[in-house]
Amino acid sequence: MPGQILDREEYIEQAYFFRVYRERLQNNVPSQEILQTIQEEILATTRLPMAIDFLRAEILHNGRISTAMERLQHYFTPFQSFVICCAEEEASRFEQLIALEILQSEAQYHADGASPQGLFVYQFECIARNRLGYHEGLTAMARDPLYDEQFARWITQLNIRLGTLDLADIIFRASEHYGRRRRARQLRSGTQEEPKSAETCLFGDQEGRIAFANIGRDPMYFFAALQRQLGYPQVPRSKRADDYEKLPPFLEARLNKIEQRLKLIDMEIRGGIDLTKFYQSPGKRPDFSGLDISDAGNAPDE
Numbered sequence: 245m246p247g248q249i250l251d252r253e254e255y256i257e258q259a260y261f262f263r264v265y266r267e268r269l270q271n272n273v274p275s276q277e278i279l280q281t282i283q284e285e286i287l288a289t290t291r292l293p294m295a296i297d298f299l300r301a302e303i304l305h306n307g308r309i310s311t312a313m314e315r316l317q318h319y320f321t322p323f324q325s326f327v328i329c330c331a332e333e334e335a336s337r338f339e340q341l342i343a344l345e346i347l348q349s350e351a352q353y354h355a356d357g358a359s360p361q362g363l364f365v366y367q368f369e370c371i372a373r374n375r376l377g378y379h380e381g382l383t384a385m386a387r388d389p390l391y392d393e394q395f396a397r398w399i400t401q402l403n404i405r406l407g408t409l410d411l412a413d414i415i416f417r418a419s420e421h422y423g424r425r426r427r428a429r430q431l432r433s434g435t436q437e438e439p440k441s442a443e444t445c446l447f448g449d450q451e452g453r454i455a456f457a458n459i460g461r462d463p464m465y466f467f468a469a470l471q472r473q474l475g476y477p478q479v480p481r482s483k484r485a486d487d488y489e490k491l492p493p494f495l496e497a498r499l500n501k502i503e504q505r506l507k508l509i510d511m512e513i514r515g516g517i518d519l520t521k522f523y524q525s526p527g528k529r530p531d532f533s534g535l536d537i538s539d540a541g542n543a544p545d546e
Contacts, residue, residue, distance in 0.1 A: 247321055247389040255355035257292045260285075262348035266341050275303055295319050308332050323367055324350070326384035330376045338374050345480040346370050353477045360391050361447050362476045364399065368411070369467045369479045379403055398444050412458040412466045418444050421452025450474060 302312035310329035331343035
């Protein structure tokens with residue numbers, strides 16, 4: 245059964261479900277227990293409690309909820325199933341907590357009134373930032389019910405066009421701003437250009453202007469500009485790398501000591517410690533001629 249756009253209350257409950265699921269996972273609560281208790285908290289007038297019941301039954305059988313979401317295509321979108329599937333892969337470095345936060349932000353954006361343009365930018369940034377794979381990711385995106393047939397066809401063609409053009413240039417060519425600049429160029433030249441391969445006009449003038457200003461730049465700057473100017477949702481980022489960088493002071497000092505000891509052991513294995521490295525001048529021994537050491541042997545014993 246093909247997907248369909250849900251009611252606003254469904255997206256509100258989905259956002260609540262993904263948020264609570266993520267928070268309780270952080271508290272080391274088992275997924276089976278989370279799905280069993282949260283089902284009673286969801287609004288009963290929505291279809292989400294029945295979906296959660298199916299997710300719980302599926303996780304009891306094979307330990308995954310992505311397979312259940314794939315079977316509930318009339319309720320969960322293919323992109324939601326794709327994100328959870330990437331997080332549940334054993335060899336994946338994509339965190340499940342980040343996946344749930346991504347789905348929470350997406351559901352909240354739907355509840356606030358999502359636009360196809362904003363949803364596309366959000367989903368594409370999720371794929372690019374977390375390296376989820378463009379082929380599978382764009383295929384899942386194109387099947388979202390919010391996109392019409394023209395927009396979905398344009399998304400599926402990105403697999404080929406991304407190899408020759410960057411995203412900002414592609415969006416610029418599919419915007420009203422590109423068509424306006426093209427018509428103005430024709431008026432200035434006084435000639436009517438022969439129509440080339442017609443570019444699909446899917447983005448507005450503002451998106452086209454921002455895209456034109458970011459051609460050739462880092463795509464993350466492009467995403468940030470769209471978020472600032474047009475209020476597109478921000479993509480959650482992993483905090484794991486930041487946690488590794490901020491080590492406790494005592495642990496950092498201990499690691500430094502261990503590193504120094506390993507260096508000394510390595511030097512000893514390779515043939516001894518070269519004390520010349522600690523001289524004041526490389527290759528020159530320190531001069532002790534000015535020191536009076538005649539009474540050194542008469543020092544009292546301690």
